[in-house]
Amino acid sequence: MNWQALYVYGAGRHGKVVADVVRAAGxxxxxxxxxxxxxxxxxxxxxxxxxxARRLSGDTLAVALGVGENSAAREALYHALKAKGVCFPVVVxxxxxxxxxxRLGEGTVVMAGAIVxxxxxxxxxxxxxxxxxxxxxxxxxxxxxxxxxxxxxxxSSVGRLSRLGLGAVLLPDVRIGRRVEVGAGAVVTRxxxxxxxxxxxxxxxxxxx
Numbered sequence: 001m002n003w004q005a006l007y008v009y010g011a012g013r014h015g016k017v018v019a020d021v022v023r024a025a026g027x028x029x030x031x032x033x034x035x036x037x038x039x040x041x042x043x044x045x046x047x048x049x050x051x052x053a054r055r056l057s058g059d060t061l062a063v064a065l066g067v068g069e070n071s072a073a074r075e076a077l078y079h080a081l082k083a084k085g086v087c088f089p090v091v092v093x094x095x096x097x098x099x100x101x102x103r104l105g106e107g108t109v110v111m112a113g114a115i116v117x118x119x120x121x122x123x124x125x126x127x128x129x130x131x132x133x134x135x136x137x138x139x140x141x142x143x144x145x146x147x148x149x150x151x152x153x154x155x156s157s158v159g160r161l162s163r164l165g166l167g168a169v170l171l172p173d174v175r176i177g178r179r180v181e182v183g184a185g186a187v188v189t190r191x192x193x194x195x196x197x198x199x200x201x202x203x204x205x206x207x208x209x
Contacts, residue, residue: 003029003062003087005054009077011035011045014068017130018109021093022064033066055084062087065107065125068145071161075143078107078125088125102134105142123160141178159194168203181209 008019011033022030032044034051055061063086067074078088088107092098096114105124110116113131120134123142128134130148138152141160146152150164153172158164162176166184170176175191182188183199192198196205 003060005029005031005059006062006064006089007031007034007046007051008066009034009063009081010066010068011037011040012066012068015066017111018064018066018068018091021091021109021111024093024095024112025091026094027064027089027091029062034063052084055086060087062089063107064089064091064109068127071143071145071163074125075161078143096128099136111148117154135172147184164188165199179209 006027006029008015008022015033034046034048036048063081065074067077090104090106090108092110093112095112096110098116099118101118102116102120104122107125108122110128111130114128116134117136119136120138122140125143126140127145129146132146133151135152135154137155139157143161144158145163147164147166150168152170155173156170157175159176159178159180161178162180164170164182165186168182168186170188174188176182177192177194179195180192181197182203186199186203187201189202192205195209197207197209198205
């Protein structure tokens with residue numbers, strides 16, 4: 001879809017990185033940030049109300065999701081804007097490697113140096129962060145996050161709204177459930193149920209999330 005302006009929604013720390021990926025990818029029409037926090041309003045940062053006024057004026061708008069720390073908030077933002085006709089491009093840094101047979105859902109961002117290998121399926125609104133590896137036949141469900149330098153083995157899966165932490169390793173064919181937080185440096189050797197926090201080597205569920 002063609003759009004007249006592309007905004008990064010979220011002007012915080014993650015949003016700055018997303019904006020750099022947008023610029024590096026050469027996506028057309030980048031026009032700055034949108035943020036709900038009035039303290040961030042200023043040059044190059046619009047409020048949600050201004051964005052809505054531009055949409056109502058007839059502009060075709062695109063948004064790259066710059067909300068990184070809270071996947072539930074990212075999901076809610078996606079659905080709210082999608083219902084209003086805003087489009088969500090896939091944003092891939094030019095230094096990332098994405099196999100032709102991999103599928104990336106709209107609103108997904110693939111950061112610098114990441115690898116997405118053949119027949120991987122990455123859902124809507126996912127984050128494949130700097131240097132992360134998504135091996136062949138991996139499934140990332142919608143709004144999942146794979147943190148910098150984390151690695152997913154072939155045939156594994158990460159559930160909806162789950163996060164694989166910094167440098168964590170998910171062994172082949174192992175499944176992480178939905179709404180799971182896997183800690184930094186963890187090695188996930190067996191399936192993890194929904195709604196838990198897991199960490200360690202090997203990773204174990206330590207408390208409900």
